[in-house]
Amino acid sequence: MALKLADYKTTVHNDWCPGCGDFGIVNALQMALAEMGIQRDKATIFSGVGCSGKTSHFINTFGVHSLHGRVLTFAQGGKLANPEMTVVAVGGDGDGLGIGAGHFVAAGRRNIDMTYIIFDNGVYGLTKGQASPTLKLGEKTKSLPSPNTNYNVNPIGLAVASGFTFVARAYSYDVRHLKDLIVKAVQHKGLSFLDVLQPCPTYNDLNTRDWYAGEDLAKESLERHSRIYKLEDTHFDPVVHYDNEIDEKLAQALIKSLEWGNKIPTGIFYKNEIISPFTTRLTDKIPNYMENPPAKQTISKDGIPTTDVSKLLDSMRV
């Protein structure tokens, strides 16, 4: 039975602030799941902690609202044990690039076939607006006592340096584009990363919807003034077609990721399906891993273990 968009929504009351960029992301995610026709009980949304952590409760698939900073660990464990499941992990930029930064880097190295979406708004919303890892040095959002003293993390740059094989950026108010990118990210064979610029109307008074729309620039120019533009509208080719162009494409993605200010690129920065996904690496050691993964294995019959360790025990016999 074909599922409709409404089937992916729960009745859980959504308590995000009015105008929050998170709404766009949760809508796009539901639209993407519906478009791909993924059965509700064959997908799990893992989430971290913070405003974005509630996402899993709004989507009518399996939902695991995990611990602050640890969403990638839960998600990778679930995907490895049951690889036929579609796994999407979501969390804020504080969750993934502050407390969870170590897991972000390690996940890149593994390249497990799943998707990670960061809700990137520059502030810790639920704790009343402290600076988060993507806020720029010297910037002062409204509840900071003084300007930010830390340099910012570059999520796109960190992702390509860590080994993510699909790296993209979206803007939460361009829901259709975001939905398209989520579909591409989920369909990518390997670990995909989506950095979603998401205005926090309550605490981030710098990177607002108007700012992204370039309202301030409009005064200076009569031409199209939105800061956001799409890489696919340019000649940028993010795809690694051959082994020998990996370095070049990585470098290109890194340079592009540094672009910020009056022009902010969205779209796919880097895509590499030449690097093997983790399950392929496992299958090299365990040939039937995909057909008989941990979650599908029979371990007993009538309460009696069926694992046969007699050869192992024989080797220890004296």
Place this chain on the structure above:
Amino acid sequence: MSSVDFSWLIGGPQGSGVESGANVFSKVCAELGYQVFGKREFHSNIKGEHSYFTVRISDKTIHSNVNDVSLMISFDAETIFRHYDEVASGGGIIYDSDLENITTDSVHTLDNYFKKRLHQTLESKNKPFTISGVLEMAKEKGVSLYPVSFKNILASLAEETENPRLKGLVRMFNVIGVSLSLGLIKMPPDSLLKSIDSIFSKKPQIAEINKQAANYSYNYAASNFPDFSFILSGIEKQTDTLLVQGHQGTSIGKMVSGCRFQSYYPITPASDESVFLESNEILEVLNDRPGSTAVIQTEDEISAIGMMIGSALTGTRSSTSTSGPGFALMAEAIGWAGMNEVPIVLTLYQRSGPSTGLPTRHGQDDLSFAVAASFGDFPKVVYASGDIEESFYDTGRCFNYADVYQVPVIHMMDKFLSSSVVTCKRFDPKKITINRGKLLDTIEGEYKRFAFTEDGISPRSRLGLDNGIFWNTGDESDEMGHITEDPQMRIKMMDKRMSKLDLILKQLPEDEQIVSYGIHDYTIISWGSTKGPILDAIEMLKKEGINIGFIQIKLIHPFPTEHVKKLLENTKKIIDIEANHSGQLGKIFKQHVMKEIDYFILKYSGRGMTSTEIYDSLKKIVENKADKREVLEHGS
């Protein structure tokens, strides 16, 4: 008929083959029918620092080491300096005669604390600060000395086999040492050659050279060394005996119990288990295609427990193995698993804390922390194994507790167990049962993951199961798993989860909770690996007509208060034996049973207890000469 009780010690710098030498020796003794209890001590170091291995063998079942060494083999000076005084009167020392003039100061790995104590002893006996000095003291005590030049052995061997390369092969000192020992005690050489073959089965050329060296050294000792007080020619072999390494109880237990996912971060002394699981990752399954264990090395222990929980949510039996520092990092997620009723098994190989502590040394320091780990109230099980054989079957139990009660289970192991090599009865996989509790295979109709039920346990779906959608959250949740802050729902959910603790106490068979080895006027309470030396010490006292009781508490949390009270009803003095400073079980006991501990026997030097020292302290206690806190110190 005199019984055999022989302790052999081999020492040398880390990386010099002490462990493989001890493995050969243990295997030979086990092959000849003896019971073996071997134990390795080592520094937190890769190469150069002192390590040693004690192997005790007997014709009867033994569970521990003793203080006295019967024969020591040393190819380096440090071993002699550190252990000469452990060799008992009537015992022997085989040593490299080229070392005789080595001074304490020329051995750089002798730390100043030890050197100062040794110098005081040597000074008081008017001996030079050399190997000859300490050996003279041993000789005066009644120890036989067997000097032999290891260099000359290699030289003669090179000549005999017309293979000049052998002359410089100091890496064979360990095999030479083992063979000299076996020649001295006249143990038949066949199994020596056999076990060298099996250890070097993938390198036949190396096996051949080692066998030549073994043969030569064995014959050298047998024909040149004067007779020794111990002759061990083998006894009738028992069937179905295994020689097992410390971690093999839990690792093979995990395979049999159906654990198919293990995530871990490297840490001593826990990672041997994970490495072993990965080395044997493909599993044979009766009447089925091969199975496998996914063993995932993570970036830290937080990730290890996160992945384990993610995997467990798919219905996979999942586990991790760690030690104190890693366990501390897992604390937050243990609470999440408790809140979300996720069955996970965490094997905790303790070592000496706090902090990095003595990272390669023994301790039972983590009981209080394991019981209390993570904030907030939630149910969990803390279960302790007493020896390697037990740990195999207990692993099966732990997975069942986790599945049936949908709780995190912490399986307490320690460094004493992990670095032991022992003979034991062949593990019987048929004695492990698999009970997955209320785990569902199919679901029809409306499903609520945390549905209120009579026994507090809800039918469990798994990620990916048709119609089985559920939600989890670390926030308080309703029956669906969605966040709630409703006070009435909070009370109901807390009560539901916490009621499992009583259910566990009610449903677990009493002998799974506590093992009683008899109750007497003086009765020991203890937990974990102290079991072995306690049993041996009690046996020694029994021979003198002194009966001491012992209850081994395996289920530490929830604490079986009523059962303990009943068992100890008529006992007059309670003795708590533990390898930590504060008597952690004693504190838990007092909190629940509301009774004082009369005596503590504690050890926190980082070394395992010997049965000898427990015997000594127990004897002092029954003779009313003991302090309330007996602190044990044996071992270097």
